[in-house]
Amino acid sequence: PAPFTVLSGVGTSQLVEIRATDEAGNAWVCQFTLVLQDTISPIPNSATLPDVLEECNATLLIPSANDNCDGLITATTTDPINYSAQGSYVVTWNYTDSEGNSTSQTQNIIIDDTTAPDISACSPDTSFTVDIDSCEKLMAGIDIGTPSVTDNCALDTVFNDLSATLPLGSHVITWTAIDEAGNSSICTQSIEIVDQEAPSLTCPNDTLVIIAPPSTSEFINIPLPLVSDNCSLDSYSNDFTGIEDASAIYNIGTTVVTWMAIDDSGNSSSCSMSVTLLDNVPPEITCPPNVDVDATADSCEAYVVVDLPTASDSDGIASITNDYNGTSDASGIYPVGETTLTWTATDNSGNTSQCQSLVSVNDVSPPTIVDCPSDVEVYLNSGECNIDSSDVTIASPLVSETCGVDTMYNDAPASFVVGSTTITWTVLDDSGNSSICQFNVSVIDTIVPVIIDCPNDTTSYVGLGECDLDSSLVGLVQPIIDDPCGDIMISNDAPELFPVGSTTVQWTISDGSGNSSICLQEINVLDTIPPTLIDCSSDAEVYLDEGDCTISLADITLEEPLIESDCEVLSISSDAPSVFSPGTTIVLWTIEDASGNSTTCAQNVNVIDTIAPAILECPEDSLVIVSESDCFTSTLVLEQPVATDPCSSLLITNDAPAEFWVGFTEVLWTISDTLGNESYCTQIVQVIDDTPPVIVECASDTVIYSGEGQCDIILNLNPPSVTDGCGVDTIYHNGPAA
Known part of the structure; x- marks a missing residue:
């Protein structure tokens, strides 16, 4: 590469070529590969990691370092990062870059709880x-x-x-x-x-001493109670002497001695005993005189004042009582009859004496009849004209008699005839006082006359031109009846003329008590002559609307047949469907009169479809490029048009040729439904020859010499030899004309 070319990306290699060339053009070449390597370890972002001091638990924050190539490096460790046990720990953190260069740091963790609960x-x-x-x-x-x-x-x-x-x-x-x-x-x-437990205290047993008159007191020795406490006892005493010992002089009668024991915690207990001094001589008693009174009016009792008895005893009288009210005064309310009073006198030593007196209360009021029985209505049974008294429920009167009813009776007869009978009740109480009341028993005849045989139902027929019959022609006969208690009357509600159909005749039979029975007879007048058809409905033609494949009955006007009937025409109906499909539908008309006689006739309804299929989409024009040496195509597959018709399936055809030659061909598509309606659309197919003519041999170069005195010459050049699979249209050159 050129000098000062920068290499980037650890692991990137570059082939370096050094070429030396002398002035004579001689060259010397050597090559070596330069590889970029990273040997620099990450540098921690904190020079020293802080100690972590916690009392209960600690979760370490993960430190980081910066690397010259990888940027931010997150530390890793094989030590735990969560601590909860008391103690000191050292965690080693490692920072390693992608080339394996690494740096490590240690961090101290101290879990030391110094806080008391x-x-x-x-x-x-x-x-x-x-x-x-x-x-x-x-x-x-x-x-x-x-x-x-x-x-x-x-x-x-x-x-x-x-x-x-x-x-x-x-x-x-x-x-x-x-x-x-x-x-x-x-x-x-x-x-x-x-200590909330009271002392244990048990009193001496009760003491009973019998003394002889005239003495009224005596010294009695009383044993000490039994006293103890779960902790420590403070004191105990009695309320008769005020000290622990209750021995003393006691008077005749009963003296209750109560003991009290108290412990050092203030808890107390008490118990009681009795010291009784008695004599054994009963008192003397004299009863009051007997009493005789009348009961209060309309009552079975009376308030009686009873005198008091008299009693005496050397020990004194403690009480005088009677066994009627348990007091010393027997005055009060007493029932009718005799009540025996027993009086008892008791002295202070419990000795008793008794005597008896008599209280008599007399009843002088008759019974009160609060409610006499209501009047009774009873009904005769079938076939009877009277009713036995045993078949009549006669209620007893409601009587108020506080002193007691002795007997009740009435004067009802052995049998009751039709009509009203008065019954008298008599009530006697236990003292012979009496009262009466009366009520009525009415026997009612509600038995309707018995119809043994109701007339049979009849059937008659009207003649031609008739719609009703006279009542004398339908067979009305009276029913056969039976009634044991009175005269009868027979009637009916038959009309004078009976119309066609069923008429119910009600026969009514009434007796002398106003009871009546009815029975029903059906009179049937039949019409068996059917309606006369004058003219059936004409055939109908209807045309479908565009988009419809059916037509509703509501959109077609069907004429009813013309008829003639002697009686009422009940209905004119047809079996026309609610929806008509294309084609001819036969509609059957039915004419029915009120008697069910009917006549029928048929009508043709022709539904015609004149709507051509709808072409939704004609195929797009097609462009075909023939291959070299071809001038037509016979493999073109044409897409069909998209069309729809709501009423039938479609037939789709076209006039496409078997072969499409270079140029334009118009294809006519025809869409036909099953009823012969047709739609059309056209498609253009263009066939293109894009293969140029082949110049087999170009004309040879030619040298032409002009004649003397000429500076130009008319060119007559020989054309080249040319071939083309679809024919050569024209050959021309760009040379000058001369």
């Missing part, structure tokens, strides 16, 4: 009661709470110095939290062990 909240102070029958608390399984502890790195353990058993009193518990680096923190918690 944070006990932000010690377990709250708390208290516990001593165990039952004990003066200390067994702490095994007792939840005293847990401090809230956090650590910047990882917590190792949290523990306390709680003893297995705590005695009564206050205790300070120390909690210690240690992290995995050995740093620790403490907090304290107070626990109070309290």
